[in-house]
Amino acid sequence: MDIADRRIATVHFTLTDADSGAPITSTRGHEPLTYMHGTGGIARGLEQALEGRSAGERFEVVVPPEDGFGPRHDALVQVLPRSMWRAATEPKVGDRLETTTAKGPLDVVVTAVAADTITVDGNHPLAGRRVRAELEVLAVRVPTADEVRFGLG
Template identity: 30%
Template sequence: MSKVIKENSNIIVHITMKLSDGSAADSTKVNNKPAKIIMGDQSISPAFEANLLGLKEGESKEFSLKSADAFGDKNPDNIHYVDITKFDSETPAKVGSIITFTQPGGELPGMITDVSGTSVTVDFNHPLAGQDVTFVIDVIEIQ
């Protein structure tokens, strides 16, 4: 009898994400590195977990989540203004660049969204925050 995903399962899945216009945003299949998910550890939203419950090994499912249940809505508190002197030739202040800042809790990537005079706007929201996302889940293993 095949295993079924439950509230406390450890699972290995391939995840493909698509934006509302159908374009691919990301996939674990690109580098053939499936994701490990520990159900119930709060690392994914309850709405995401609810879509996984009951799936069996080898099954696939496609579902869409509103931004609040996917990567959250954009939080204005996650947009910071950094002095241009913090940048140099190795890490130039260029719109569209993703810069990783080291913090006490680890590393935090942010995207430069604006450069105006000596002020550089850095957005630390997840790149898919504020967007509805369609997920395709391929269940590889249930532990």
């Protein structure tokens, strides 16, 4: 059975930065990814590369930012006065925060902390990067009635 819209696919993957070769993440040594194809649950470029594949196939693909995690937007990086920090703990690099913008909620990450300022970044950590994906399709199946109705667990 091939991967197609509304089928359940189980895959192992390893993502690396396509330009530097730096590792990003991998399911190897962990549980594989199981997702419903065609629902936007994974990056568009990965979904396109998996379309029509079947169990046992292994391949690599390079996903450009526009089909992966989007372009980087400099406007989503802001240097804020440290006085805006309202948490009980001291801010540190890597802290995740949720803020509200005119377009709705936005998750940001603290990327720098200085004496008087905090720098936050609302971009996806992989925004603007080409990603190399090594993929292995483990299984493809038709979803159960509950998966169709409620999505994957």
